Amino acid sequence: MQSIRNIAIIAHVDHGKTTLVDKIIHASKIFDAHQHFDDLILDNNDLERERGITIVSKNVSVRYKDVKINIIDTPGHADFGGEVERVLKMADGVLLLVDAFEGPMPQTRFVLGKAVQLGLKPIVVVNKVDKENCRPDEVHEMVFDLMFNLDASEDQLDFVTIYGSSKNGWMSTDWQKPTDNITPLLDAIIEVIPPAPSEEGTPQMQITSLDYSSFVGRIAIGRVKRGTLMEGANMSLCKRDGSIKKVKIKELQVFEGLGRVRVESVSAGEICAVTGIEGFEIGDTLADFENPEPLERIAIDEPTMNMLFTINNSPFFGKEGKFVTSRHLRDRLYKEMEKNLALRVDETDKEDTFLVYGRGILHLSVLIETMRREGYELQVGQPQVIFKEVDGQKMEPMEHLVVDVPEESAGKVIELVTQRKGDLLIMEPKGDLQHLEFNIPSRGLIGLRNNVLTATAGEAIMNHRFVAYEPFKGAIPGRINGSLIAMETGPGTAYSIDKLQDRGVFFVEPGEEVYMGMVIGEHSRQNDLTVNIQKGKQLTNMRASGSDNNVKIVPKKQFSLEEAMEYIQKDELLEITPKSIRMRKIYLDENERKRYGNN
CATH class of the missing domain: 3.40.50.300 (P-loop containing nucleotide triphosphate hydrolases)
Structure with a gap:
């Protein structure tokens, strides 16, 4: 042994x-x-x-x-x-x-x-x-x-x-x-470290993670708590709802180096992978065939955010991705739920739209990034925080935020966080940096990283973790500036982008294809503005001296996936394809936006 x-x-x-x-x-x-x-x-x-x-x-x-x-x-x-x-x-x-x-x-x-x-x-x-x-x-x-x-x-x-x-x-x-x-x-x-305990008795193993192989299907991984598992043995699978299903172990493997090695039996204390079991969930117990005893289930922290996932229905759909239909999207999200315990997917009244619950922006963005690399096209809405009602009081998730920042920028960071209902708990020097700790509502974090990095010239180090649900803190101001929206479909011209530069910051560059209703920049004021970037220069055969200078255009503003998720407003969607990330209005037509916006 x-x-x-x-x-x-x-x-x-x-x-x-x-x-x-x-x-x-x-x-x-x-x-x-x-x-x-x-x-x-x-x-x-x-x-x-x-x-x-x-x-x-x-x-x-x-x-x-x-x-x-x-x-x-x-x-x-x-x-x-x-x-x-x-x-x-x-x-x-x-x-x-x-x-x-x-x-x-x-x-x-x-x-x-x-x-x-x-x-x-x-x-x-x-x-x-x-x-x-x-x-x-x-x-x-x-x-x-x-x-x-x-x-x-x-x-x-x-x-x-x-x-x-x-x-x-x-x-x-x-x-x-x-x-x-x-x-x-x-x-x-x-x-x-104490040796792994090896209990004698009837076999018990809790399934704590899973693997998937295209040859044998789903593989259950866990540590044998008691007794010995044998290859070919009949076992009981104790499910979440208390039901018990009879299963048979096809193969047993233990971890050896970076791979797995097939063995005939695994005794208590060892971590192993079991193939041949169907229909299990993480947290289920593999127990004795005759008198099964389930182990206590693992409690998982609840999700704190949700996002609307829907199929891509923009004018550019299907150009870059392989999987574009609602069936593809649905199957992929349900497959993810099998492995990703903190994720939850709810159906909505529209068959092509799903509500996906996760633990935070990073958790959801990793799922979206993985999907786009696999060839999926989809659209997501603005991340929403999940509120709860406790004894008639509205509760919201709070996070503990830690920022390490150069001393000269500390004031700006404190101002940005307190605007979003954050409370400063600790402020102390740490080496040549100021160490700040806050309590802040989860919804105050959406879009905060962007602003803090801008204010500190990219020198802030931010980390946060969920603490608890606390009473609702009141309204938090969102993004102040409106959007610049494309009026027509087609490639933008350097001439028209140059003429509109004083209106705001652009997210597209000349020659890039845009469509009507796409968000192509940030307006310098609070309202949305629809602009035409397809207009070319009126050509004449007369040379006007001095007016044919080269156009000088500010480089476009690039967004990472998380930044774009945090940037969009309630009436906007993020279109995600294997090659592009585009922001757009939910209603592409300006007249429709006006009609729905005034209700």
Whole structure:
């Protein structure tokens, strides 16, 4: 019977988690000499690599001194809360990775809080101690204070700290004495993290995540809680509604290195993948055939935002995407719900429109970005916050917002946040930056990042996490400026864009195809303005001296997907195709807009 350690890694975006796992894998010599691979093995989808965030947790295992260490990667973002909780259920300990300069960040706090509640034993790794201005001892104190504030037990507060630089491939118990390998960390894992408990008795396994293969269908992944699972055995699947379904295990696989290996049986404490089971959900229990006992289900945080998803019906529909019909959209959203626990999809009275609920702008934008890369065309409406009614009082979700900003811009940031009903809680220097903490309604965050980055010349670092539902704070001013709207369909000309430059900022450039009703710029005033950018210059055969100068046009304003989602107004939609992101009015015809706008 081999000894197993199951450990989850918690770290903030960009603190070096994925690099550290790469180094652990190297240290245990999993790769054969002939195998070539890229860096950042874990961030395997393009979107994760580009954004530098982990969205879907992955499992890797290494062997060290006859012990098998299962490393479970956790998402580092509060928007993926559903994912975090499930992952921690499989672990017996956590590796908390913090940057030696930045220290623990607000979103690390979210995941760490869940781990502390579950009673997991932590090991703290202070990474990047080779950077200048780093302050490893202070960061160690900060982690202790954070654990204390999260109500950690005596045993959890007595944590081991390892210092090092995963980029340079070394770890040590003393940051002033670098080593040349990362074995001190592996030794600490084996000493500190308790072995996976192996209970005897009838088999039990909770399904905590799933995988999909086009050959065998859906694959259930989880940790065996008790007993032994056997290949070919008949089992019971305990569902959410209390019903029990009889199923048969076709194949069992355990994680070995970066892949999976087929085995005949899996005993308690090991994480495994089961194929051949149909109709399961995350949270269901695989139990004994004769007397099944379900495990307690995982409670998932509720969504705080919703958005309208609808098919693309703009004049340019179907030009760039493969999947454009409502059936495609519907199937894709329901497929996503199977994996993405914090997501909810409701049908509306129109068959081509769905209401999608998620944990925040990032959570929803990752789904939209994934879909457009797969070839979908769709339109989404303005993100809306979900309100609740408690004892006759209107409640709204509140978030804890942390901004680190250069001192000279702190005043502007405070002003922007307080305009949106944010309350300043803490203001203190942190290195050469001002550290600000606020409580702010979730709806106040929509569009805030854009304004803060503009006001601070892009130097602000913002993070936020959901706290709780609190009484409604009153109206928040939205975007002040109106939109510039295209009057006709066709490519814009440099001549007409040049003549209209004093009217506002354009989002399109000469030669770009636009259609009637498309939002092509931001008006310099509060009202919307319909403009004609297709007009060419009237040509004559007379040369007017001095008037034929070259046209000088300000470059167009580019939006990322999240910025565009935050920018649009109530009466606007965002058209998303594999190649373009366009903003448009819901009613393209100006007369229709007037008719519906005055009601």
